[in-house]
Amino acid sequence: MAVLTEQELIKIRRHLHQIPELALKEVQTSAYLEKVIAGFNQTHLQVKKIPDLPTGLLVRVEGSSPKRTVGYRTDIDALPVTEETGLPFASEHPGVMHACGHDIHMTVALGVLSYFAEHQPTDNMVFFFQPAEESENGGKLAYELGVFKGQWQPDEFYGLHDNPDLPAGAIGCRMGTLFAGTTEVNIDLEGKGGHAAYPQDANDMVVAAAALINQVQTIISRSIDPIEGGVITLGKLEAGTIRNVIAGHAHIEGTIRGLTQVMIKRIDQRLQDVGEGIARSFNAKVTVGLNQGGYLPVENNPELTKRFINYMKDNPDVNFVETEPAMTGEDFGYLLSKIPGTMFWLGVEDDSQLHSATLNPKESSIEAGISAITGFMTARMAE
Ligand SMILES: [Zn+2]
Ligand SMILES: [Zn+2]
Numbered sequence: 001m002a003v004l005t006e007q008e009l010i011k012i013r014r015h016l017h018q019i020p021e022l023a024l025k026e027v028q029t030s031a032y033l034e035k036v037i038a039g040f041n042q043t044h045l046q047v048k049k050i051p052d053l054p055t056g057l058l059v060r061v062e063g064s065s066p067k068r069t070v071g072y073r074t075d076i077d078a079l080p081v082t083e084e085t086g087l088p089f090a091s092e093h094p095g096v097m098h099a100c101g102h103d104i105h106m107t108v109a110l111g112v113l114s115y116f117a118e119h120q121p122t123d124n125m126v127f128f129f130q131p132a133e134e135s136e137n138g139g140k141l142a143y144e145l146g147v148f149k150g151q152w153q154p155d156e157f158y159g160l161h162d163n164p165d166l167p168a169g170a171i172g173c174r175m176g177t178l179f180a181g182t183t184e185v186n187i188d189l190e191g192k193g194g195h196a197a198y199p200q201d202a203n204d205m206v207v208a209a210a211a212l213i214n215q216v217q218t219i220i221s222r223s224i225d226p227i228e229g230g231v232i233t234l235g236k237l238e239a240g241t242i243r244n245v246i247a248g249h250a251h252i253e254g255t256i257r258g259l260t261q262v263m264i265k266r267i268d269q270r271l272q273d274v275g276e277g278i279a280r281s282f283n284a285k286v287t288v289g290l291n292q293g294g295y296l297p298v299e300n301n302p303e304l305t306k307r308f309i310n311y312m313k314d315n316p317d318v319n320f321v322e323t324e325p326a327m328t329g330e331d332f333g334y335l336l337s338k339i340p341g342t343m344f345w346l347g348v349e350d351d352s353q354l355h356s357a358t359l360n361p362k363e364s365s366i367e368a369g370i371s372a373i374t375g376f377m378t379a380r381m382a383e
Contacts, residue, residue, distance in 0.1 A: 002041070004114040006367045012036060013107040013366060014089040020078030020096045020103070023132035026055040029076050029106075033057055033129055036110055040117040048152065052145050056138070057129040058152060061116050063381070069124040070377060071154025071339065073332060074109035075102050075133030084357040100134065100354050101162035101361050104369075108160065108346065111370035112377070123381040126154050133331050137295075140334045148339070156304055157341030158377075159332050160369065162361055163323075164354065166347025169368025171312045172323040173344040175305055177259045179330040181297035183268055185234070185254040186289035187212070187275065191282065193248030202246040206239045208282040209250035212274065213237070219270045230267055231257040231327055256290075257327045260297055268292075295329035301340035308342045311376045318372045321347070328354070 004012070019028045037047060037059060044062040055076070063069075083090045083097040091097045106129065113127050126148075132138030148154060161179075166172050189209055194202025213234055224230045234254035240247030256271070258264040268290050275288035312320040323345060332343050346369040348361030 003118045004111050009107055009111055009366050010363050012110060013103055013363060016103040016106055017098050018089055018092045020091050020093055020098045022080060022096060023077045023134055023136040023138065024055060026076050026131050030055040030057055030129070030131070033076070033106065033110070037113065040114050042117070044120050045117055050142065050145060050147050053131060053138070053142055053147075055131040056142055056147075058147060059113060059127040059129075060152060061113070061121055061125040061127070063122050063124040064120050065122050066124045067122070068155040069126055069151070069153060070121075070380065071126045071128065071157035071341065072109060072112060073128040073130055073139070073157060073159040073335065074105040075130050075138070076106055077102060077132055077134050077138070079134055079355060081355065081357050085360050087360065097357065099356060099359050101348060101359065102133065104162045104346070104348060104361050104366060105160060107366050108369045108373070111366065112373050115370065115374045121377070121381055124151070126152055137331055137334065139331045143335060143338055154339055156301070157335055157339045159341070159343050160346045161330060161343065162348040162354075162365070163345040164348055164350035164352060164359065164361065166321055166323075166345055166349065167319060168347055168349040168362035168365045170319040170321050170347030171344055171369075171372050172321040172347065173300070173305065173309050173312065173342065174323050174325065175300060175302060175309070177297045177299050177325045178343045179295070179298035179333060180231075180257040180259050180325065180327045181261060181264050181333060182295045182329040183256040183264055184291040185252070185256060185271065186291070187252040188287045189250040189278070190285035191248050194246045196244040196246055199246060202248065203282065203284060204246045205250040205284065206247045208278055208284050209237060209239055209252060211282070212278045212286070213252070215274045215278065216271065219267060219274065223270050224263070224267065228259060228263060230259075230263055232267060232271070257329070258297070259325055260299070264297070295331050296333035296337050298330050298333040298336055298343045300342050301336070304340055305342045307380065308344065308376060311379055312372065315372070315375060319347070
C-alpha cells in the first residue's frame with residue numbers, strides 16, 4: 001500500500017469509529033492499527049510494542065540524514081457514552097463511543113505515517129499511538145515505563161485534538177497554554193447522624209456541606225485574577241439516606257481547572273483553607289483530597305510553537321485560526337512537560353461538542369489535517 005488515499009482514510013476512520021474501546025482496553029483498536037501499519041512500505045519502519053502497556057504502539061521511521069527525532073502522538077481511547085448519531089457506521093460496542101473524535105486523530109496519524117513511510121523523512125520520526133487519554137494517564141504511564149529512551153526518544157513532540165467549533169480542516173493553535181490543567185477533588189465531611197427531630201444531639205453534614213459548597217464559589221470570584229480565570233466545579237454530592245435521619249457524613253467530588261501549574265496550586269490551597277474553616281465552624285472533620293495526578297496544563301513550547309504557527313499562517317492552503325485556551329484537560333500536557341512540543345487543533349466543524357453522544361466530525365478534515373501536518377514536518381526537518 002502506498003500513501004493512504006482519502007477513500008481509504010475514510011474507510012479506516014469509520015471502522016475505528018465502530019470499535020471504540022475504553023482506556024487501557026483498546027485491544028481491537030490497537031490490533032487494527034497494527035494491521036493497517038503492516039500494510040505500509042516497511043523499508044524505513046520499525047514497530048515496537050510496549051509489554052506493560054499492551055494496547056500502546058510505537059512506530060519509528062528512520063530518517064535519511066537525521067538532525068533530530070520528531071515525535072507525533074495520537075490518543076486511541078473512547079468514552080463511556082451511548083452513541084446517538086444514527087450514523088450507518090455508529091459504534092458497535094454498547095455504551096462506548098468515540099465521542100471525543102480520537103478516531104479522527106488516529107486516522108490522521110496513520111495518514112501522516114503512511115506519507116513518511118513512502119517519502120522517507122530526513123529526520124527520524126517516532127509515532128506514539130497512546131492508550132488511555134480520557135482516564136488512567138496513558139501518556140504518563142508510557143513515559144514512566146521508559147519507552148521514550150534511546151532511539152525512541154523524540155527531541156520534540158507534536159499532537160492534535162479535533163475541534164467542532166472550527167471549520168473543517170482548519171488548524172488552530174496559540175502560544176502558551178492550549179488546554180487547562182486539572183486537579184481532581186474529593187471532600188469528606190464527618191459529623192454525627194441522628195434523629196431528624198433531635199438536631200441538638202447530632203452534627204448535620206448536609207448543612208455543613210451546603211456551607212462549604214457556597215464558600216467554594218468565592219474562590220474563583222474573590223481569590224483569582226479575573227483576567228487569568230479558573231474553574232472549580234463540584235459535580236457530585238452524596239449525603240444522607242432518608243428524609244427523617246440527620247446525615248452524619250457527606251461526600252463531594254469535583255474538579256479544578258487552571259491555565260498554569262501556579263494557578264492550579266493557588267486554587268488547591270484556597271480549597272484546603274475553606275475546608276479547614278468549615279471544619280472549625282461546624283466542629284466537623286473535613287478532609288479535602290486533591291489528586292494532582294490529574295492532567296497538567298498543555299503548555300506549548302514557545303520556540304517550536306512560533307515556528308509551527310508561522311508555517312501554518314504562511315501556507316496559503318491552510319486555514320489557520322488563532323484560538324483561545326480550552327478549559328478542558330488533555331493528558332498530552334504531561335509529555336509536553338518532559339519533551340518540548342506543540343499541541344494544536346484540527347477543525348472538524350460540528351454543532352455537537354466533544355464528549356457529546358451526537359458528535360459527528362466532518363471527514364473532509366482528515367485529508368486537510370494530514371497535508372498541513374506533513375507539510376509542516378517536511379519544512380521543519382529542512383531546517
Ligand atoms: Zn475527551
Ligand atoms: Zn480527546
